[in-house]
Amino acid sequence: MTAVATDLHTTAARRLAASGQRYTSSRRAIVEVLVRTQAPMTLPDILSADTTLAQSSAYRNLSELIAADVVHRIVTTDEHAHFELAEDLTEHHHHLICSSCGSVTDFQVPAAVEAELDRALGQIAERETFAVDHHRLDLVGRCQNCG
Amino acid sequence: MTAVATDLHTTAARRLAASGQRYTSSRRAIVEVLVRTQAPMTLPDILSADTTLAQSSAYRNLSELIAADVVHRIVTTDEHAHFELAEDLTEHHHHLICSSCGSVTDFQVPAAVEAELDRALGQIAERETFAVDHHRLDLVGRCQNCG
């Protein structure tokens, strides 16, 4: 996984290239902010972390990054969407979503549970003729701060 | 569970009353549409299923129903939010979310898997000092129609 992190930018560049896009400095800046923060961020979060970014360009670049599977968009009940690096650039994980302040934190479950879950979900998908892209397991509640 | 379904409207009325609200005919109409459809619906879906409803009132009534825990709001990547009956009025279930057409379908997992999952999640919540309200397990992919 550390190897992946090392050339994360190379991977990002390659994926963008695959969709005929460039890995410009703005796009790289967004990815760097996400790497640095290590948590799903809203657009305002991203803009304040790097004030040189223009709002519309940030949204547009995020769209490209999402299309290229470099970034993933998380929807919560919060008014803003949250953005984070694609799972395969980090590690498979889940989210703790605070219904009070809207914050999103990552967590992982034991591999055994994850495997069991995948098996069960696989069967269901087959039964429902549904082509699974990925699963999403979140815990909704109140975070430490909102107690 | 069938008993619950029988006096679902009674339950809805009671819960609204608990928040000092009435179970008016519009609200009942919304609940009936949701019961009839048996699937999470968007606001346009609801309006076209019962054309006597006004848009703003529908939104307002849904808010009350959500506050009274009669209806639950599901957020997807789709532009519209989806609404469905609260889980305890139906049964604990999860969602198949189509990333192509945005449709949402229900499914359930074996009780054993569910129990195992709850156990694992409970430990995590404790470790993270997170007060879990509920968990959310969705499968994202392509539905039968979108192949």
Next chain:
DNA sequence: CTCAGTGCAAAGGATTTGCATGCCG
């Protein structure tokens, strides 16, 4: 009577888009 509920129209707010300019390849 009173006050919650309703409907219309207008406002709000995150996200998207049009367009002229800048810059990489």
Next chain:
DNA sequence: CGGCATGCAAATCCTTTGCACTGAG
């Protein structure tokens, strides 16, 4: 040079809100 990328401002679109009216208790 040519076309993608950028930034500003304006437009979009789901959702919420203001306000006057209606109806149930």
